[in-house]
Amino acid sequence: xxxxxxxxxxxxxxxxxxxxxxxxxxxxxxxxxxxxxxxxxxxxxxxxxxxxxxxxxxxxxxxxxxxxxxxxxxxxxxxxxxxxxxxxxxxxxxxxxxxxxxxxxxxxxxxxxxxxxxxxxxxxxxxxxxxxxxxxxxxxxxxxxxxxxxxxxxxxxxxxxxxxxxxxxxxxxxxxxxxxxxxxxxxxxxxxxxxxxxxxxxxxxxxxxxxxxxxxxxxxxxxxxxxxxxxxxxxxxxxxxxxxxxxxxxxxxxxxxxxxxxxxxxxxxxxxxxxxxxxxxxxxxxxxxxxxxxxxxxxxxxxxxxx
Amino acid sequence: xxxxxxxxxxxxxxxxxxxxxxxxxxxxxxxxxxxxxxxxxxxxxxxxxxxxxxxxxxxxxxxxxxxxxxxxxxxxxxxxxxxxxxxxxxxxxxxxxxxxxxxxxxxxxxxxxxxxxxxxxxxxxxxxxxx
Numbered sequence: 001x002x003x004x005x006x007x008x009x010x011x012x013x014x015x016x017x018x019x020x021x022x023x024x025x026x027x028x029x030x031x032x033x034x035x036x037x038x039x040x041x042x043x044x045x046x047x048x049x050x051x052x053x054x055x056x057x058x059x060x061x062x063x064x065x066x067x068x069x070x071x072x073x074x075x076x077x078x079x080x081x082x083x084x085x086x087x088x089x090x091x092x093x094x095x096x097x098x099x100x101x102x103x104x105x106x107x108x109x110x111x112x113x114x115x116x117x118x119x120x121x122x123x124x125x126x127x128x129x130x131x132x133x134x135x136x137x138x139x140x141x142x143x144x145x146x147x148x149x150x151x152x153x154x155x156x157x158x159x160x161x162x163x164x165x166x167x168x169x170x171x172x173x174x175x176x177x178x179x180x181x182x183x184x185x186x187x188x189x190x191x192x193x194x195x196x197x198x199x200x201x202x203x204x205x206x207x208x209x210x211x212x213x214x215x216x217x218x219x220x221x222x223x224x225x226x227x228x229x230x231x232x233x234x235x236x237x238x239x240x241x242x243x244x245x246x247x248x249x250x251x252x253x254x255x256x257x258x259x260x261x262x263x264x265x266x267x268x269x270x271x272x273x274x275x276x277x278x279x280x281x282x283x284x285x286x287x288x289x290x291x292x293x294x295x296x297x298x299x300x301x302x303x304x305x306x307x
Numbered sequence: 308x309x310x311x312x313x314x315x316x317x318x319x320x321x322x323x324x325x326x327x328x329x330x331x332x333x334x335x336x337x338x339x340x341x342x343x344x345x346x347x348x349x350x351x352x353x354x355x356x357x358x359x360x361x362x363x364x365x366x367x368x369x370x371x372x373x374x375x376x377x378x379x380x381x382x383x384x385x386x387x388x389x390x391x392x393x394x395x396x397x398x399x400x401x402x403x404x405x406x407x408x409x410x411x412x413x414x415x416x417x418x419x420x421x422x423x424x425x426x427x428x429x430x431x432x433x434x435x436x437x438x
Contacts, residue, residue, distance in 0.1 A: 038358070174354065178351055181347070181357055182347070182351070184357060185350065202314050202320075203312070203314070203354055203356070204354070204355060205356065282412070285316075286319075288317070289314075
């Protein structure tokens with residue numbers, strides 16, 4: 001396979017990426033492969049390293065250790081070739097405040113040979129943005145829409161959205177999700193977006209990567225994550241002050257004689273083990289993505305707590 | 308065609324679409340030869356990944372319920388409607404299973420449950436007559 005074929009298959013490839021800020025390890029040996037034509041959701045708490053990872057893809061940070069490739073290219077060495085094919089919406093929506101909407105569109109167009117004027121104008125109308133409005137006077141939602149417009153109008157091969165929905169009302173959030181859906185529905189385009197809104201990720205993502213304290217805690221197709229994890233509630237004959245040790249249980253929650261676990265692995269094995277310690281399974285089902293995430297995060301932390 | 312996606316009950320989204328389309332067929336709200344919305348349109352309406360809609364449509368095609376006409380969209384196939392009695396029974400069975408589990412947890416035995424069902428059914432027919 002030639003180099004360009006590889007880039008087509010996986011628009012983003014990150015291997016062993018580590019990044020420190022002073023004594024803080026922001027990214028710790030992170031691997032990430034984003035397949036083409038899919039929506040990839042990056043989830044994690046604030047400060048987990050999501051933005052730092054995205055900034056490496058844009059060539060805003062240089063890899064200290066490890067390797068970053070976007071379309072098979074190093075974004076530090078070939079910034080123009082890489083950035084020309086990416087649409088990016090930053091977390092802070094840093095736009096030039098002194099410009100008017102019309103000027104922002106013309107200014108951005110100059111950077112992208114593939115800018116689609118008709119599409120840009122369609123988006124402006126859909127978002128109901130006044131061309132003569134000054135960026136500094138836009139509302140929070142309008143600012144996000146303006147940022148989204150300039151990220152989309154050159155029909156990028158890779159759309160990178162950093163916390164696109166944070167702090168937005170439902171109407172603008174819908175615009176953002178629709179943009180993600182349209183981008184991927186157009187053959188071959190890829191979306192990578194970070195979010196702490198797990199229900200949103202569950203709706204639109206094909207793949208999910210969970211970053212926790214700079215480490216990649218889990219990266220898999222969302223269907224696989226849902227099929228692999230279970231939520232099981234056990235009832236014990238007597239009260240317990242601590243949950244039992246059972247195979248596959250990531251995290252326990254409960255008190256008295258009823259405890260719930262989020263588990264990873266085979267349900268049969270867990271139920272068998274539960275029977276052996278005289279526990280009755282009173283409820284079982286699939287956890288939400290949010291529950292899996294919380295369980296993963298807590299599993300990496302302190303001892304289970306009694307509530 | 309109005310579908311509803313819930314993220315709370317743990318059922319994968321593609322399966323929710325499959326089940327709801329089957330339900331619409333069984334209840335006659337969707338019939339033989341009806342056209343389904345294009346993948347992208349349904350994805351935008353439900354705010355879900357288009358690949359998920361595509362997967363649901365694929366499953367229904369494999370089951371013979373939907374057919375793709377070349378370049379002209381997806382339709383309910385000739386044998387797709389009305390749903391076989393077996394399929395309709397399966398939908399009701401799912402509800403019965405859930406009811407049985409709940410009744411067991413609330414300490415009702417089968418006889419008591421059957422009596423309750425009959426009692427409720429009578430109430431239903433009486434209300435129907437009023438209308």
